[in-house]
Amino acid sequence: MVFSSKLLENAVREVSQLPGIGKRTALRLVLHLLKQPKEHTGHLTNALNSLVNDIKLCKKCHNISDVELCEICSNLSRDSHIICVVEDVRDVMAIENTGQFRGLYHVLGGKISPMEGIGPQNLMIDSLVAKVKDEEIEEIIFALSSTMEGDTTNFYIFKQLEAYKVKTSTIARGISVGDELEYADEITLGRSIVNRIPFENSL
């Protein structure tokens, strides 16, 4: 791509470093901003700058928060004996949307992934172990994605927690509600048969 302006080229290069955005999309986005009033870009850049500069992580669950202790951790009506371990804030939002979980969360900030250079020391695992050691935790629910990295992370944390008397569980894998059996992959279908549940529990 040959640009008629260095400023344009620079903006396109920066935008195209975002994940999933190539040079062409970046150019489209940047030209869109140029057609808008300047204030729009000002609002966008201000929002991004104040986000990265002023954001806090909840000191207890490491979820993204504006204050030291996030709304969920500071909510006394939630069950502080159950902790759901998730990868990032999107998973917290997804589980909160279901309205089925009344415990607290623990956000790891990623998964163990040697390919991307992310080891256990880069994740918030130590503070989870410390929580289990020092507080009255009854159950740890693993809710990481069902990938090799997710399973590795689950297993690593499981091993770290073995010494302590805490129940561990993982969210159920199985056929999605509304899915046709014939289109389900073999592994999922196999697991859903092995891990079948009493019929009355499914009602």
Next chain:
Amino acid sequence: MVFSSKLLENAVREVSQLPGIGKRTALRLVLHLLKQPKEHTGHLTNALNSLVNDIKLCKKCHNISDVELCEICSNLSRDSHIICVVEDVRDVMAIENTGQFRGLYHVLGGKISPMEGIGPQNLMIDSLVAKVKDEEIEEIIFALSSTMEGDTTNFYIFKQLEAYKVKTSTIARGISVGDELEYADEITLGRSIVNRIPFENSL
């Protein structure tokens, strides 16, 4: 979507106002920025701010440029008697990439589109007519996209230029090089037969 942080919500709302970016993609992009060093976001926002604040339009062709007269208009080896009318800077880049055009451009800044509230007065049409009137222009090539808006714009400008002795042409519509005939749409195939060219010209 329920956010755990107002700063996060604000950033996601601003990013999701970009075209083709929904709330989920915006959240993914914003969380990506949060994982990067703060300087990355600084570079991005600086690049966008200096773009919208410092960018100039070439006073002659209205293409995006860092200086008053863009590189193409100030290039004396180009043919200033032929002007190619395009919608925006992306079209200039696309035509420049072909290496087949040695004339100058005229960037309209959009197409006539009553649906989007864009009329002739919002586009750089007057300055094109003035150019044809005052300078020695031999040919105007219309290179707008082949949509209803593009055709309307072509026709409007054509009518404006009728009073002047200037040759007007439009880029050829036809079957793409490498395309199978059977998959071409009827209108394109029909036009390509009506507007057939002498075989020796296609070599």
